[in-house]
Amino acid sequence: MQPFIFERADTPAAAVRAGTSTRGPSAVAGPIQYLAGGTTLLDLMKLDVMRPQTVVDINALGDGPLGRIEATSTGLRLGALVRMADAAEHPAIRSDCPMIAQSLALAASQQIRNMASLGGNVLQRTRCTYFRDVTYQACNKRVPGSGCAAMDGFNRDHAVLGTSDSCIATYPGDFAQAMIALDARVEVIGSGGTRTIPFATLHRRPGETPDVETSLRPGDMIAGFRVALAPWMRRSLYLKVRDRVSYEFALASAAVALDVKDGQVADVRIALGGVATVPWRANEAEDALRGQALDDRTMEGAAQSAFATARTQAHNAYKVALGQRTLIRALREAAAMQI
Amino acid sequence: MASSDDRASGAGSSRREFLLVGASTVAAPALARAATETPRAAPRDPRMPAAMTLNVNGHDHRVALDIRTTLLDALREHLGLTGAKKGCDHGQCGACTVLLGERRVLSCLTLAASVQGRPVTTIEGLAKPDGTLHPVQQAFVDQDAFQCGYCTPGQIISAVACIKEGHAENDADIREYMSGNLCRCAAYPNIVAAIKQAKRAMAIAATGSGR
Numbered sequence: 001m002q003p004f005i006f007e008r009a010d011t012p013a014a015a016v017r018a019g020t021s022t023r024g025p026s027a028v029a030g031p032i033q034y035l036a037g038g039t040t041l042l043d044l045m046k047l048d049v050m051r052p053q054t055v056v057d058i059n060a061l062g063d064g065p066l067g068r069i070e071a072t073s074t075g076l077r078l079g080a081l082v083r084m085a086d087a088a089e090h091p092a093i094r095s096d097c098p099m100i101a102q103s104l105a106l107a108a109s110q111q112i113r114n115m116a117s118l119g120g121n122v123l124q125r126t127r128c129t130y131f132r133d134v135t136y137q138a139c140n141k142r143v144p145g146s147g148c149a150a151m152d153g154f155n156r157d158h159a160v161l162g163t164s165d166s167c168i169a170t171y172p173g174d175f176a177q178a179m180i181a182l183d184a185r186v187e188v189i190g191s192g193g194t195r196t197i198p199f200a201t202l203h204r205r206p207g208e209t210p211d212v213e214t215s216l217r218p219g220d221m222i223a224g225f226r227v228a229l230a231p232w233m234r235r236s237l238y239l240k241v242r243d244r245v246s247y248e249f250a251l252a253s254a255a256v257a258l259d260v261k262d263g264q265v266a267d268v269r270i271a272l273g274g275v276a277t278v279p280w281r282a283n284e285a286e287d288a289l290r291g292q293a294l295d296d297r298t299m300e301g302a303a304q305s306a307f308a309t310a311r312t313q314a315h316n317a318y319k320v321a322l323g324q325r326t327l328i329r330a331l332r333e334a335a336a337m338q339i
Numbered sequence: 340m341a342s343s344d345d346r347a348s349g350a351g352s353s354r355r356e357f358l359l360v361g362a363s364t365v366a367a368p369a370l371a372r373a374a375t376e377t378p379r380a381a382p383r384d385p386r387m388p389a390a391m392t393l394n395v396n397g398h399d400h401r402v403a404l405d406i407r408t409t410l411l412d413a414l415r416e417h418l419g420l421t422g423a424k425k426g427c428d429h430g431q432c433g434a435c436t437v438l439l440g441e442r443r444v445l446s447c448l449t450l451a452a453s454v455q456g457r458p459v460t461t462i463e464g465l466a467k468p469d470g471t472l473h474p475v476q477q478a479f480v481d482q483d484a485f486q487c488g489y490c491t492p493g494q495i496i497s498a499v500a501c502i503k504e505g506h507a508e509n510d511a512d513i514r515e516y517m518s519g520n521l522c523r524c525a526a527y528p529n530i531v532a533a534i535k536q537a538k539r540a541m542a543i544a545a546t547g548s549g550r
């Protein structure tokens with residue numbers, strides 16, 4: 001691990017002041033990094049993948065609004081420093097939007113959920129082996145312009161949606177799928193004050209600059225997430241398919257919220273994980289289902305449309321069928337929920 | 340050829356005694372360094388050791404550490420508390436699990452500097468001063484819940500928290516909420532049995548009844 005200067009911020013303004021003292025194209029690769037749970041940052045610093053010059057410990061901000069969950073009948077505000085375990089166990093979240101609670105409970109281990117913050121979780125970086133192991137020279141995400149070792153490498157875990165010729169690394173998180181499915185908004189504190197952006201604009205597809213993973217600028221700090229809830233979102237779930245039953249990243253996952261009236265899909269929200277380079281809202285699948293009866297034919301059609309743009313590699317073609325079946329099973333299970 | 344290390348450990352002492360002696364002798368020079376060399380808590384030169392106070396098993400330890408030091412390395416290399424184990428050092432195996440306050444966390448992914456002022460409990464802090472084992476420790480012995488023992492301190496700390504969290508209601512629950520602790524010897528069935536035994540024992544100790 002490279003040496004770094006360690007600072008503590010007692011107010012959001014102090015943190016952002018510390019964080020914005022340098023410029024750069026990318027917050028995730030910036031020389032100043034915020035430390036919350038540290039479960040990604042310390043790991044990648046040990047691997048020499050991340051080499052910040054300054055680490056700003058923001059955990060003291062958890063005593064304020066950044067550490068709180070506010071739940072009303074119409075929505076949630078989740079502070080960025082709320083720990084994954086606390087949101088996963090929150091009674092109102094579990095009952096009013098099981099998708100959110102399940103996306104958190106099915107991620108990582110209890111130790112990591114106790115440590116990891118919601119803000120840090122959505123910024124979790126890919127598990128691509130070629131990104132995490134610096135002995136591989138070719139990684140456009142780690143060293144812009146160096147190539148992509150995964151293209152010709154072992155790419156069973158890699159993405160089939162949202163890829164580019166530069167990068168096929170999978171976005172590894174789960175909670176972000178719930179956020180993007182529910183049209184959450186992200187509170188961001190930056191040098192210009194607080195702004196609110198759609199969650200869907202937080203992550204950037206790799207394109208030709210996979211090193212720029214988010215729309216955050218250096219020094220920007222996520223303060224919280226706002227989610228508008230409707231009563232029908234009690235009929236929601238997060239289904240995660242993986243190589244072992246616990247403590248593993250998704251090969252494919254589906255976040256589904258379903259509103260069925262008179263046998264027809266009045267509204268539906270779908271996001272997919274484990275198969276895409278970013279948290280993936282399946283707009284085409286939603287459009288295919290709205291106003292339709294939820295039956296085998298419509299679900300099959302929605303699943304096919306969700307993966308219509310899939311681009312597969314040597315070892316990950318199975319993710320198309322697995323992702324489609326995961327979505328169909330999630331829809332079936334959501335439809336069968338007693339709420 | 341007696342070195343200072345030999346004198347510190349004491350010829351003929353047991354490994355446990357050596358570890359305990361090591362704890363007291365290592366902390367003392369660290370205290371002296373902290374008092375004389377590093378007056379500032381967060382030096383601007385990242386190569387300079389940073390003074391910090393760690394509260395472990397009810398005792399404050401003043402140490403001066405490289406700011407990169409993880410809580411795990413601070414415990415093992417600077418406080419002589421080698422109960423928490425270094426398995427993967429990347430948050431994947433759970434061997435380094437300790438309690439931070441009431442919560443189980445991974446000490447290998449925690450900077451020592453970030454936990455100042457917060458109580459840390461390691462496996463060395465579970466038994467009573469008279470040597471009576473914690474119910475989870477006793478249950479691991481009774482149920483033969485380990486083979487090589489390397490993962491065991493992490494398993495036991497994790498199990499203590501798992502029971503207190505209310506995540507030990509049934510076998511499936513235990514398996515899910517203990518999934519962050521890997522055991523290469525695959526003692527899992529006996530670990531589940533030990534946690535069930537310990538849960539009953541802790542309930543009896545807390546309320547005087549088994550329910």
